[in-house]
Amino acid sequence: MTEPKFTEGPWLNQENMEGYADIVIPGEYIARVAKETNANLIAAAPDLYAALKSLADYEMPDQSGPATARRWGYALDALNKAVKA
Numbered sequence: 001m002t003e004p005k006f007t008e009g010p011w012l013n014q015e016n017m018e019g020y021a022d023i024v025i026p027g028e029y030i031a032r033v034a035k036e037t038n039a040n041l042i043a044a045a046p047d048l049y050a051a052l053k054s055l056a057d058y059e060m061p062d063q064s065g066p067a068t069a070r071r072w073g074y075a076l077d078a079l080n081k082a083v084k085a
Contacts, residue, residue: 004083009046013039049082 021039023030033039056075
């Protein structure tokens, strides 16, 4: 799997004076988002990536059935989508 090229977290959600939410790390602006709920999800992206990566780094259990294999595939697909350049 390709290593991520995004800005490492933690990302913070800071409401600005214009009513939008800015996604930032200390000293760096990442994005401006119109809705608070979207901002929370975007700010959590590095943590979500790390959690999913830690699960995907384990080998799929030998005793798994098709449903587990499918879910493992979803996890790997999501991780690959996150690191596409």
